[in-house]
């Protein structure tokens with residue numbers, strides 16, 4: 072097993088870091104705010120800038136891809152090795168809105184270096200993280216003497232992520248053939264902390280559910296009728312209450328069937344993370360924890376499915392009192408899903424369970440507006456092992472694992488391309504995503520470059 | 536035992552009915568709408584008109600009583616018999632708003648007789664029912680040859696009942712000495728049906744409760760935190776759901792302690808009422824019944840305490856989805872109470888019960904904005920027995936019993952005066968209270984006069 076010589080990678084990065092930061096700064100100067108229709112031209116300029124830069128990097132294919140919204144960028148650099156695996160790197164080139172008046176210490180679209188930090192909107196989310204792959208692949212080639220990467224390298228850099236990726240699903244379905252890959256690497260996430268490098272291995276899925284409950288044809292007097300007719304607000308509340316048993320497990324029959332349980336190894340590795348529950352509660356702004364019995368807080372948010380009431384309303388909600396049996400009530404629920412749970416099956420379980428819980432005299436409508444599938448890459452997956460080794464070499468430290476409790480378009484890639492997804496991000500919680508004074512840590516950015524430089528060779532060698 | 540000769544009463548009424556209806560019509564022409572500030576003068580004119588009419592009737596005392604709002608009328612006619620009981624009749628001279636444009640077939644303040652019905656705002660609620668006592672007492676005197684009634688007769692005719700009686704409690708507390716009575720008769724209710732004369736024996740009480748639940752300091756992301764922190768909307772819903780057990784009994788410990796249970800006799804008499812549940816459901820506009828196991832629908836609404844959720848809200852309630860753990864949630868509850876339940880005790884039980892059901896990380900405020908005590912007169916109370924006999928003579932039929940599921944100022948009189956309250960009303964459900972085309976049935980109005988004429992003698996004879 073030959074390894075990319077680490078010292079060669081490092082000296083190549085040393086030589087090119089200044090130029091790399093200058094290029095990144097040029098890109099950060101383009102205010103590619105996808106949420107602002109007035110800046111659609113800037114998003115396009117950002118895409119075109121990136122295409123030119125990727126060609127300059129050496130990608131033989133680099134294109135602006137049109138969608139029904141703002142443009143994405145696609146690039147491809149075939150390995151030339153017949154047995155080489157294909158890797159698709161995902162990121163985005165659009166950014167959140169930002170203005171100095173919001174409280175920035177520097178101009179958000181004038182990248183400003185202060186010590187080993189570079190401040191600019193998009194520095195961490197996500198231009199910096201996309202960009203480390205450009206110097207990474209060149210360092211990989213320089214250190215190995217190759218003229219093409221050891222893997223078939225594809226990049227897909229979206230232009231509407233900060234606007235909810237409204238056209239992303241359609242785009243990747245349309246281009247599924249050209250996007251075909253053995254593994255997807257998402258570079259749009261973060262690590263546990265600067266001194267605790269981690270790889271994220273999955274995200275929870277999400278299934279939304281809305282239920283409308285209808286009782287009397289209009290609000291009726293609770294003096295005349297109360298105690299003898301069903302109350303839709305009571306039925307709604309009872310349904311929400313019945314979602315959980317006394318152990319805070321979701322009480323819908325079959326809900327946990329077939330889920331991929333945490334392995335002992337994952338639980339042990341999660342437990343190695345320097346987790347401070349009091350600090351976590353401060354971030355959550357919650358006065359206490361509550362969740363499924365038998366699981367830690369991190370396990371609960373990362374690896375366990377949930378049922379959550381996001382909204383409930385019915386009856387009189389103004390000042391004072393109205394003694395009514397309300398005509399209707401409504402709930403918005405969402406279910407976080409983990410690997411092994413199929414959206415359609417969960418919907419059926421919810422539907423069946425609700426149907427058994429409605430008293431005579433209450434009508435209801437149930438709808439499932441949206442869903443995102445969960446994704447999870449097992450710890451022993453070769454691509455994940457390669458990523459961990461590449462990061463380990465860059466960081467000189469043991470790499471631990473995290474997951475994301477939220478849900479995202481990563482699952483779309485997993486589903487459409489049929490490839491495992493993993494998350495290589497070097498951002499840290501202090502980077503100020505979607506906030507003022509967004510920055511990237513230059514030392515971490517460099518470690519991202521290094522990881523990328525080691526990764527392709529390792530992946531190619533260890534792919535079976 | 537000498538009885539008021541029924542034929543003498545009837546012939547007296549025959550002689551005076553035309554004049555009686557003319558007088559009532561004159562009163563109905565006064566648009567004494569208490570809710571309309573522009574008609575405050577009309578409410579006063581109505582009070583003054585009534586004082587004059589009561590003096591003409593023979594009441595030695597008849598006065599306008601000022602309150603902090605609109606005026607009431609008080610009248611008193613002492614019996615002269617040392618052992619005579621004192622009866623206070625309650626009614627009101629203000630009316631609901633009405634305008635021909637609302638859909639009336641006739642002018643609401645121009646009383647119109649069509650066959651044996653008299654149409655006008657206030658015809659049934661409540662001028663007609665107050666007024667039958669004037670001809671009633673004169674028929675009582677005429678038939679018995681007395682110059683003063685057999686009981687010490689007092690009338691209190693309120694001027695703000697249709698505006699929620701905001702000053703009634705203060706008024707009766709201020710005038711408690713002059714209002715002192717052995718029994719209170721409320722003539723502001725109805726009977727079961729035209730062919731089913733009934734006396735109402737009680738009203739449920741009411742205790743309102745508002746609870747605010749606070750979780751995270753603001754809405755937080757359910758992807759990042761869901762499943763590991765308590766959700767105030769879930770806590771609110773769980774509390775509402777826990778209000779009832781599987782038998783739909785209120786599950787708050789001690790809630791039923793000390794309540795006056797229905798007697799077998801009451802249940803049998805309730806069961807004699809020609810109750811059509813399908814028809815009742817149409818009026819309730821409900822698709823089904825649901826209530827405490829072991830009780831009929833009428834028993835549930837008349838004689839059983841309840842817990843009702845009148846409003847619930849929390850989290851995101853707009854279109855689409857927001858995957859949040861909401862910062863707060865709120866419920867408005869009301870408890871209907873029956874005799875034997877003390878408001879303060881119920882509040883304490885609710886407070887104690889809620890306190891045991893709040894998980895760590897949720898703060899809450901609980902408030903009890905208002906309450907009305909229940910009232911109930913037992914079937915064997917002598918005043919109720921007298922009323923039933925008097926009605927029985929007027930109607931020539933067995934008199935059955937009802938209760939009111941709602942709550943009203945009657946309980947104030949019961950509490951302040953320390954006297955049992957019963958309900959003598961001759962209105963029927965088709966009379967259109969608070970609606971268009973309000974009317975009174977002249978045959979029933981006449982039976983009200985007759986009942987009143989028989990009642991005072993019977994009460995005086997059977998009072999111990």
Ligand SMILES: [Zn+2]
Nearest residue numbers: 196197232259
């Ligand atoms: Zn991003």
Ligand SMILES: [Zn+2]
Nearest residue numbers: 660661696723
């Ligand atoms: Zn009334």
